[in-house]
Amino acid sequence: MKIYNFAAGPAVLPLEVLKNVQKDLVEYEESGMSVMEMSHRSQVYQTIIDDAEKNLRDLLDIPANYKVLFLQGGGTLQFSMIPLNLLKVKAGYINSGHWSIKAISEALKVGYVDILGSSEDKDFTYIPRITNIPEKDLDYVYYCDNNTIFGTKFNYVPETKRPLVCDMSSCFLSEKVDVSKYGLIFAGAQKNVGPAGVTIVIIRDDLLDSPSNLPTYLRYKIHADKNSLYNTPPAFNIYVCGEVFKWLKRIGGLDEIHKRDVEKAGLLYNYLDSSTFYTTKVEKESRSIMNVTFNTPSADLDCEFVKDAEKMGLVNLKGHRVSGGLRASIYNAMPLDGVKELVKFMDNFAKKHQKG
């Protein structure tokens, strides 16, 4: 049976990429070894990581005064590394839910935090509209662009003259971004980019300086000075990310993938909007095109939905334990057919259970 995987991350990868990785798994090109066996100091691996960085720079049009780092530790470690490197006195955070709260709690271990806005009043079902940020004394302004759990996404870039720091984990490479508006962007790979175990950080040169008494691994400057090869990197994971970057370039870059993502999400949202059975709590202007959250009329039916969908090969549709309900994560690598199958299933399920 054909399986469509709607997991929020780790998530579906392009089949073409998986097949290429499979082909070269035992021996990469004519190197005589697997990428997993390669010294990270070898010429062949240097080419792999250089190409990965170059293709990412091309895709996002990253300016020359930004470094690209491939790190370990996921978003969780970034929640700490950001304040440890950048927070001298006080930082501003926008609270759009679970992952920004985690980031805030790590920042509070380092310094003062101003909450610039929050959507907690409505269970994070919308994105707070933040204007006129009181910039004085803020070392940086932080927000989480796409909120995987709630299915919300910023449809604007907060305006500030202070360095803007953004967790783009779950919308990274789903659209063009003006990198020059940011001081630091980070993204865990396991949504749109590759296997879990690598986190991409894009950081402006002037933010690299950090206290030298920090643990060495936690200093951006150390990794930047050595082009992510200060210590042994997650070499195979970076290689797979590089293959995804190549795939994105082949299909036409971020304009093309964004078009596809909008089409997929549109299909699902249009169906939800037309349905009298399903509801979605997220305000229209805050909708994510990566994670679509919705509910049937009851928690019991939500459960049944997940089970029945699984029987049809539509898996991982259960919402996050924090929010409950249902969630379809439809990242870059989810084919349009997967969304079509989902909508078809949803419609059948609604007809079966709808009273009236």
Add this chain to the structure above:
Amino acid sequence: MKIYNFAAGPAVLPLEVLKNVQKDLVEYEESGMSVMEMSHRSQVYQTIIDDAEKNLRDLLDIPANYKVLFLQGGGTLQFSMIPLNLLKVKAGYINSGHWSIKAISEALKVGYVDILGSSEDKDFTYIPRITNIPEKDLDYVYYCDNNTIFGTKFNYVPETKRPLVCDMSSCFLSEKVDVSKYGLIFAGAQKNVGPAGVTIVIIRDDLLDSPSNLPTYLRYKIHADKNSLYNTPPAFNIYVCGEVFKWLKRIGGLDEIHKRDVEKAGLLYNYLDSSTFYTTKVEKESRSIMNVTFNTPSADLDCEFVKDAEKMGLVNLKGHRVSGGLRASIYNAMPLDGVKELVKFMDNFAKKHQKG
């Protein structure tokens, strides 16, 4: 041409494991997806990580009062996590070279360090014999068991009543170890265990408590409480490690692999000892069976050796930049034939260049 990869890490993996991983790369068993695409909260992945842990526990006979953690950040992050979690006032470190010096410099950011012994006087070509450790006030005693760069290995376990902490990165799973003698053992995967990007930590329960103001990712307790699933783990990397553990069990466990490792190293050391062309600086009783360091009569010939060997498919024999010379890393997955080919090449090279 058949390639034998003598890299110090990332390093050679068992061909059988690579072939299994390749077979299942696009679809793992009948899950409908690659391991790289699996939610780390899914039942199928839970089985993968549980099996990996169980097989590792079997191999090393890890007592029940020890936790096994699969972390990110490599040895470099462990150099910091250890003092941040365990160092209240002062710790004792044995200095056996490069990697212990790195660990010491991270500990010095946290507290006081007593250097319990050092082999710096002879360029780390031997292992200091430490007895009667002055235990008073030491939060723990730290050493690096196998020194990849210099080719040395402790042939004893330092005796102490304080928690013993050991970097076993480059000799992990090459022999049985009495885990109960240790408070904490760690090992980067990329030598004997799997692809870079996962670090195994074995820690005794009573050492898990740590300051709650530490960055969350850096607290052993957080990872232990969630069985390495506090945040998204390097899921694919852990899976490959698990396949290596299965392979080790299939071939007969650590007794069998140790026998093979001793045979391989014996072949190489016997040849070196009988040679009037090659020299090895390491004292006999401190020899590593994982990393064999040696020299030709000159640095120029060392260079030529590396180039000529490469032409014969014997790659990555250049010594570390710190020590110079030549190095053959012959980890668990290096076949005996690889060492035989190396000795044959060495002998031919010696005959070609030996004066007399």
